[in-house]
Structure formats: structure tokens, C-alpha cells
Amino acid sequence: MLLKDKTVIITGASRGIGRAAAFECAKQGANIVIGHSGRPSGGQAAQSLIAEIKDIGRHAIDVGSDAANLDTGELLVREAVKAFGQVDVFVNNAGICPFHSFLDMPRETYLETVNTNLNGAYFAVQAAANQMKKQRQGGSIIAVSSISALVGGEFQTHYTPTKAGLLSLMQSCAVALGKYNIRCNAVLPGTIATDINKEDLADPEKLAYMSSRTCLGRLGEPEDLAGPIVFLASDMSRYVTGASLLVDGGLFVNLQ
Numbered sequence: 448m449l450l451k452d453k454t455v456i457i458t459g460a461s462r463g464i465g466r467a468a469a470f471e472c473a474k475q476g477a478n479i480v481i482g483h484s485g486r487p488s489g490g491q492a493a494q495s496l497i498a499e500i501k502d503i504g505r506h507a508i509d510v511g512s513d514a515a516n517l518d519t520g521e522l523l524v525r526e527a528v529k530a531f532g533q534v535d536v537f538v539n540n541a542g543i544c545p546f547h548s549f550l551d552m553p554r555e556t557y558l559e560t561v562n563t564n565l566n567g568a569y570f571a572v573q574a575a576a577n578q579m580k581k582q583r584q585g586g587s588i589i590a591v592s593s594i595s596a597l598v599g600g601e602f603q604t605h606y607t608p609t610k611a612g613l614l615s616l617m618q619s620c621a622v623a624l625g626k627y628n629i630r631c632n633a634v635l636p637g638t639i640a641t642d643i644n645k646e647d648l649a650d651p652e653k654l655a656y657m658s659s660r661t662c663l664g665r666l667g668e669p670e671d672l673a674g675p676i677v678f679l680a681s682d683m684s685r686y687v688t689g690a691s692l693l694v695d696g697g698l699f700v701n702l703q
């Protein structure tokens with residue numbers, strides 16, 4: 448019970464990494480605010496997660512709202528406080544990666560990616576931090592950045608800067624918020640099999656290549672991120688702030 452009675456907000460929690468993290472946080476005793484896109488499919492998926500969380504004796508609510516909307520963070524915080532009285536942990540996880548070549552990148556694709564992954568996140572982190580400051584009990588903010596914050600991708604020129612931006616945001620926020628005992632850290636997943644890369648990894652050659660690049664010989668699963676996120680959320684990491692944790696099966700270090 449590493450997160451007993453804590454309130455955890457996770458954006459993009461209806462599927463993939465966010466969902467796995469939400470369920471593990473609930474298993475560790477937390478009540479969960481599930482952020483999702485607000486589209487019907489997100490709402491339906493959130494309902495099934497709420498049911499799973501109820502089955503293990505915890506509580507969850509869902510809030511449907513576009514992560515690219517600069518007001519979404521305030522909405523999530525407001526709903527969390529209404530339902531559970533406080534916010535202890537904020538996990539900024541929602542993100543998109545519409546793979547596209549650089550030379551003909553449509554402006555709309557670029558802007559949608561930056562708005563969803565970084566611009567909305569900035570103000571969501573701000574909203575969570577203001578609530579935590581008001582509570583005077585500290586808190587933990589975690590950004591789901593990426594190995595792509597550190598290395599490039601031919602079809603990810605719009606995406607990798609957002610992930611580097613999130614990593615940098617956590618570093619600066621660690622400096623800005625340390626005086627309130629609000630810790631800010633980033634997890635950097637490698638390649639995790641989820642909907643975000645389903646199409647990209649549908650090519651069996653690319654799938655085999657990406658798996659073989661890891662030291663552990665396999666792609667990640669969403670559940671592989673759950674433990675690291677719980678660790679950073681909990682008091683087990685009480686002296687960890689401004690850090691980034693690669694969760695990539697050894698992909699980054701594997702040059703030859």
C-alpha cells in the first residue's frame with residue numbers, strides 16, 4: 448500500500464501506459480482521476496477501468512477533456528478535489544505520435560502534436576502544482592516523457608521535441624517547486640507496444656528490429672511502466688526530484 452488514500456490524477460489513463468499505471472496506483476491504495484480525450488471511446492474505456500478499480504475496493508472517476516485544451520488541467524484538479532478532497536500525485540501521460548516524414552510535415556499535425564503533448568501539459572502541471580502548494584503537504588508530479596527526449600526519429604520530428612520539452616519542464620519545475628516539497632520527475636519509456644505505435648510496428652521487420660535493439664530482447668508492455676510510476680509517486684522516492692528514469696529494456700545503452 449505505497450499510495451494509501453492518496454489522490455492520483457493520470458491523463459490519458461483510459462488505455463495503454465496510463466491505464467496500467469492507474470490500475471497499479473489503485474492497487475497501491477490510491478483513488479484515481481482518469482483523464483481521457485472526451486471522445487466516446489475514451490469514456491467507455493474509462494468506465495471499464497472504473498469498474499476494475501471498484502472491484503479492488505478503491506474509487507475512481509473519469510474526466511473527459513482534450514489534453515490540448517489549456518483549461519483541462521484546472522478541470523482535472525477541480526474534479527479531483529470535488530471527488531476526493533485533494534491532489535497528491537499528477538501524472539502527465541496523454542500523448543500522440545502521428546508518424547510523419549519531416550520535409551512535408553503538415554502544420555496541423557505539428558501543432559496538434561505540440562499542443563497535445565506539451566502545451567496542455569504545461570498548464571496542467573501548473574494547475575496541479577498550485578493545488579499541491581495550497582494543501583501544504585507536498586506532492587509528486589510525473590511526466591511520461593520518452594527515450595525520444597534523448598534521441599531522434601526520422602518520422603518523429605514533431606514528437607521528439609515535445610518529449611524533450613516535458614523532460615526539461617520536470618527539471619525546471621523541480622527547481623521551482625522544491626520549496627513546497629513538490630517533487631517533479633520524468634519516466635522515459637523505450638518502445639512499449641500500445642495503440643500509439645500499432646501501425647508503425649505492424650511492419651514485421653520493424654517490429655523484429657526494435658525488439659532486437661533492446662538488451663532484454665523484447666518490447667515493453669504498458670505494465671512495465673506501472674512500477675516505476677508508483678515508485679516516483681510514492682514516498683519511497685521522497686528524495687528524488689528532477690530525475691529521469693529510462694524504462695526501455697536497455698534500448699538506449701545498446702550501441703553495439
Ligand code: NAD
Binds near residue numbers: 512595637
Ligand atoms: P496510447 O495511444 O495507448 O495512449 C495514449 C493516451 O493518451 C490514450 O489514453 C489517449 O486517449 C490519450 N490521449 C491522446 N490524445 C489525447 C487528447 N487530445 N486528450 C486527452 N487524451 C488524449 O499510447 P501510450 O503508449 O500508452 O502513450 C502514453 C504516453 O506514453 C504518451 O505520452 C507517449 O508519448 C508516451 N510514450 C509511449 C511510448 C511507447 O512506445 N508506447 C514510448 C515512450 C513514451
Ligand code: RM4
Binds near residue numbers: 592600603610643
Ligand atoms: C516513443 C518511442 C517509441 C515509439 C513511440 C510512439 O517515444 O519513440 O519507439 O514507438 O514513441
